[in-house]
Structures are given as C-alpha cells and as structure tokens.
Amino acid sequence: MTRTDWQAMLRRTSFIELNARQRARALLDDGSARELCGPFDRIESPWLEPQGVVPQSDDGVVVMKGALDGDPAVVVAVEQAFQGGGIGEVSGVKMATALSLAARDTRAGTPTPAVLLLETGGVRLQEANLGLAAVAEVCSAILELRALQPVVGVIAGSLGCYGGMSIAAALCTRLIMTEEARLGLNGPEVIESEAGIEEFDASDHPLIWSLDGGRQRVGTGLADTLVLDDVTALRTAVIDAVRAGMPAEQRSRRIKELRAALEAVDPARPPEPAALADVWARAGAKGDGR
Amino acid sequence: MQTLTYEFPASRPAARRTHVGVVGSGDLEVLMTPADGTARVRVRTSVDGFDTVWRTVLERFFARNPVAADFELNDFGATPGVVVLRLRQAIESGSSQGGTEGAA
Incomplete structure (x- = not known):
C-alpha cells in the first residue's frame, strides 16, 4: 500500500481531509459508533474563555465506542484544527479516562483495545501545568491498558504529533503513520527558536520530513506501519495492528x-x-x- | 473574544439536535437544539467588533430559514459565507429528512 500508483490515487478517500469525529467514525464498523462526552454534554475547557480564546464544545477530543471488525474497541481522536490539537485539562482527561475505562472493561471480561488518533502539538500552552498533568495521565493510562490490550497509535497528518504527546505515541503498542505524518519530541519551530536557524530551519519542509516524516520513522523502527492516506488502508492497518495482539516486548521497553x-x-x-x-x-x- | 446574543421569530420547529463544524481557523462549530417559537443565537467569536455584520448575516438567514431552535456558535474567524454554509448544514441535518447527528 505504500507505493503510490495512479489507480489507487484515484480510488482512495483521503483520511487526512476528515475531521476528528469523521475519522473516528470511519475507523469503526458502520453504524456501531457511539460518542461519549459529545458536544451536547458541553464539557469544554473552563480555562480558555477567561483568556479570550473561544472554546470548543468537545474540547477538541472525540471519544467513540464501537466495534472494530466485529469486536469492541474505543477510538479517541484529537481534532487538529482546534488549538493545534493542544491537550488541555479536559481533553487530556477525556483521553486518559477512555483508556482507563477500556482497561476496566477488559478486566471485567470485555476485551477493549484502544485506537488513538494523535494530531497534536502537545500540551495546550494556555493550560500550562494542568495540560502537562493531563498528558502524564494519558501516558499512565496507556501503560495501564497496554498491559491488557493493544493500544494502537495513528498519526495520519497533516499536523503530526509533537511535544508530550509524542511520548504517548512512543508508548503505544503499535504506531501507524502515513508519509504525510510527522512525529518528533520538539517541533521544528521550537528547535529553530531555541537553538537558531543554523541548528534547524523550520521553513525547510524536505528537511523536516526527512527527519520526522512517516517514511523515516517507520524506516528507522520508531513507528511500525506506513500506510497510504486512504480510509480503507488506514482501517485495514488498524484492524491488523489490533489483531496482532500483544508484542513479546513493548517498543518502549526495548x-x-x-x-x-x-x-x-x-x-x-x-x-x-x-x-x-x-x-x-x-x-x-x-x-x-x- | 466577544459574546453576542440575538433572537429572531421562528415558526419552523427543528426535528432534532445537531452539531456541525470545528472551532478551527476560518471555521466555526454550530450546536443546534430544538426550541419553540424562537431562534435564539449565542455567538462566541474570536474577532471583536463585528456585531453589526453578525446581526445582518443572522437576520437574513433566519428571515429565509425561520427554524425554531437554540443555536450556539463558537467562531474562529469564519467569513459570513462560511457562517451561512454551516448554519444551513445544521438546519439540514437537523430537519426530519436530514442526515445523522454530527455528520461533519
């Protein structure tokens, strides 16, 4: 699926062009998706409005329970268009709680793997320490669930996965990327502003993708599967990654x-x-x- | 950031609640909840000073589409064209013939 041929180009439906809610629905079996803590629950960030930032009704994280190839699963999708996918107190806790509940369901006899769609610049700066704490909770919840069931990370692009959430990505049982996706601890602009343009030119896109891009990350073993930006290809890769079960040793333990x-x-x-x-x-x- | 509220007479009841859009650059999200007899609109917008433009855009929209519901708009710099498209999308997917909640 990694070779770009014309017929595949014409037939495919872009996953990157979908918003977080559409992405979560697209991965789960038709008609099985049920959103938890949705927009009408209005669990938005209390910290943005006092700082003059318009909140979003779901705080930029979509939690969807449903079936993946017939079996229960939970998908947590970060909306990259809202505040650069930044993780705040509410959005982080939504993700961490979804993972913990999947672990609880698994222990209670309903194996529930998780799929994380990670398009995020990391901690949402407006929420500072609360965001940092939330990312730590996400990491801890991944560790809890991955001991029982696969936690599959997907970085489809176009934002990529950076900052504290790149640590969460590295903790995933398996990591799926497209060629358009990026993964790194410090974002290009952070490196440039901290270390200077001689160290890293954040306007040099070929340089960024040669280091952080999906092809490089899979080629160097820091991610597992490179897929075409296509809904069917992504869904197939996610199902395969869940079906592959638990690895002998998690990447982060090697x-x-x-x-x-x-x-x-x-x-x-x-x-x-x-x-x-x-x-x-x-x-x-x-x-x-x- | 500015919060604005408007009310317009509305005769056509919305069939179901619906959510469309994202609070992303040049876009907005709309939460529509069915109500009786009035279209109540609350706008939270990242761009200050456009009260009159909002009033004009919304007045024109609800004159043509008198849908009785509460509308919560979280706006991140959408142009009037995008605002009207998202509102139309909301009332279409919230009508009895419309699609499912949160279609986009």
Missing part, C-alpha cells in the same frame, strides 16, 4: 536497542537522515522488524 541507537549517533557529526536506518541496523538498534 531499552538495549534504544541505547544502541543513541550510542550509534555522534551528535557532533550526525549521519544524513537517509543513512540513519543503516547506521542503526548495523548497531543492532533497529526494531525486531515488526
């Missing part, structure tokens, strides 16, 4: 490999992005080929 990866790179003379996969493979750092 400390030896991650340490080898760090040791194989000299920060004073970093390799070309295209050479990184080879450098890491020689160092025995790359993932187990999943």
Whole structure:
C-alpha cells in the first residue's frame, strides 16, 4: 500500500481531509459508533474563555465506542484544527479516562483495545501545568491498558504529533503513520527558536520530513506501519495492528536497542537522515522488524 | 473574544439536535437544539467588533430559514459565507429528512 500508483490515487478517500469525529467514525464498523462526552454534554475547557480564546464544545477530543471488525474497541481522536490539537485539562482527561475505562472493561471480561488518533502539538500552552498533568495521565493510562490490550497509535497528518504527546505515541503498542505524518519530541519551530536557524530551519519542509516524516520513522523502527492516506488502508492497518495482539516486548521497553541507537549517533557529526536506518541496523538498534 | 446574543421569530420547529463544524481557523462549530417559537443565537467569536455584520448575516438567514431552535456558535474567524454554509448544514441535518447527528 505504500507505493503510490495512479489507480489507487484515484480510488482512495483521503483520511487526512476528515475531521476528528469523521475519522473516528470511519475507523469503526458502520453504524456501531457511539460518542461519549459529545458536544451536547458541553464539557469544554473552563480555562480558555477567561483568556479570550473561544472554546470548543468537545474540547477538541472525540471519544467513540464501537466495534472494530466485529469486536469492541474505543477510538479517541484529537481534532487538529482546534488549538493545534493542544491537550488541555479536559481533553487530556477525556483521553486518559477512555483508556482507563477500556482497561476496566477488559478486566471485567470485555476485551477493549484502544485506537488513538494523535494530531497534536502537545500540551495546550494556555493550560500550562494542568495540560502537562493531563498528558502524564494519558501516558499512565496507556501503560495501564497496554498491559491488557493493544493500544494502537495513528498519526495520519497533516499536523503530526509533537511535544508530550509524542511520548504517548512512543508508548503505544503499535504506531501507524502515513508519509504525510510527522512525529518528533520538539517541533521544528521550537528547535529553530531555541537553538537558531543554523541548528534547524523550520521553513525547510524536505528537511523536516526527512527527519520526522512517516517514511523515516517507520524506516528507522520508531513507528511500525506506513500506510497510504486512504480510509480503507488506514482501517485495514488498524484492524491488523489490533489483531496482532500483544508484542513479546513493548517498543518502549526495548531499552538495549534504544541505547544502541543513541550510542550509534555522534551528535557532533550526525549521519544524513537517509543513512540513519543503516547506521542503526548495523548497531543492532533497529526494531525486531515488526 | 466577544459574546453576542440575538433572537429572531421562528415558526419552523427543528426535528432534532445537531452539531456541525470545528472551532478551527476560518471555521466555526454550530450546536443546534430544538426550541419553540424562537431562534435564539449565542455567538462566541474570536474577532471583536463585528456585531453589526453578525446581526445582518443572522437576520437574513433566519428571515429565509425561520427554524425554531437554540443555536450556539463558537467562531474562529469564519467569513459570513462560511457562517451561512454551516448554519444551513445544521438546519439540514437537523430537519426530519436530514442526515445523522454530527455528520461533519
């Protein structure tokens, strides 16, 4: 599915062009999706209006229970158009609670894997420490559920996944990306403003994608599956990732490999992005080929 | 940010509540809840000073589409054209022949 051929281009339905609610519905089986804490529950952020920012009725996170290929699942989708997908107190707690409830349902006899659609710049700066705490709760809830059921992360684009939420992405059992998607701890503009344009030129899109893009992240084993921006391709990849069940060892626990990866790179003379996969493979750092 | 409220006479009841749109750049979200006899509109907008434009756009819309409901608009700099499109989308998906809640 990664090769872009004309027929596939013409037939496909873009996933990137969907909003968060449409994305969550598109992944679940037809007619099975049921939204929790939806817009009419009006659980919006109490911190935005006092700062002169218009809130959104769902605080930018959509929680959808339903069936995935016939079995129960929960999908949590971040809306990238609202405040850059920033995670605040309410949106973060919605995600963390959905994961904890999936763990509770699993323990009670209804296995409930989770799918996280992560288009986010990380913590919403207007909510500062509350946002940081919420991201920590999300990470902790991922750890709770992934011991019982797969937690599948999807970064489809076009925003990408940065900041604290990139840590959440790295904790996922499996990570699916498109070529348009990006994944990194510090966003390009943060690096440029902190370290200067000599260190990183945030207007250089080929540079950004050569480092943070889906192809590079999958090629270097930091993500698992590269898919075409297509609703059917995404849904198939998500179903496959859930069906694959629990890995022998979670990526974030493969400390030896991650340490080898760090040791194989000299920060004073970093390799070309295209050479990184080879450098890491020689160092025995790359993932187990999943 | 500014909060504005308006009321217009409305004779056509909305069949069901509906939600459309996103509070994203140049867009807005609309929450429509059926009510009796009046179209009550509350606008929260990121752009200050457009009270008169909002009144004109909404007056014209509800003169043509007298849908009785509460409308909550969370706006992030939508142009009048986008506002009218989102309102029309809301009343269409909230009518008895309309689509499902939260279709877009």
